[in-house]
Amino acid sequence: MGLTRARDLVAGAVAAAVLGYLLVRATYRYFPPITVWTGISLLGVAVALAGWGFYVRARVRDGEIGVGRGRLHPLAVARSVVIAKAAAWMGAVVLGWWVAVAAYVLPRRDALRVAAADSPGTVVAALCALALVAAALWLQHCCRSPEDTPPDADPATG
Template structure:
């Protein structure tokens, strides 16, 4: 089975499905939720930063043709693990963004009538943005792990 790039349409479907489920859950149980702080969704930012830096490091080694099992080379298994991390992170980020979006879709219209809703909205915005930032970093990492194209060997064919 061939590993294919993550499809953006699948990530959009994750966001929408998670948003609908979160909106329903928030609508039914908002009164029992604890207060949402600004830091509630911020935990995804460090993961996104690490993946973005990892993407730049892998891309540099691929561009310099430093792939192999020697010192200062990118081992192919490491690249495969980075792709697995990127694919999983894209899914997690899209689901997290969807959950925060669904929560925000219920909280934001209520912010004028409920004091708690106005206090929870900034944390939901930070969380939703963190989910989308993680998706972007994961897609970047996945892109950086692509195998370089093999140049055609014109000398051998002439």
């Protein structure tokens, strides 16, 4: 299983943004109010993933992977990679959604009072979704074994 490529996540976010914009354009009048707290749960998940990434990275660097007391089981690392991949894709799709909402709401702030009220919450939710993607990619990076990382280029060997 390889790392999630950024270009694939961008493509997913763009597709979600295009479809989301069409949906927002047709149904915005039925939306509930978008508060600043709307997307904060994404930030909580991002913080948890980033913290787990630091923990896994420290264990991998110290060689504490394996079976035994106080060690991180290899299956736990594999499961972390799967969770990170899923979180990266979900974050990209949700980011696309919030970008679509922002693309609809921000230009209409002067004309629609509701759009002006929804703008801060939309921007915060999009930033929290971006933080989720970044944290998920960080966790994936931290789960790499030392053998997976490319060695530094040795200037003596050319």
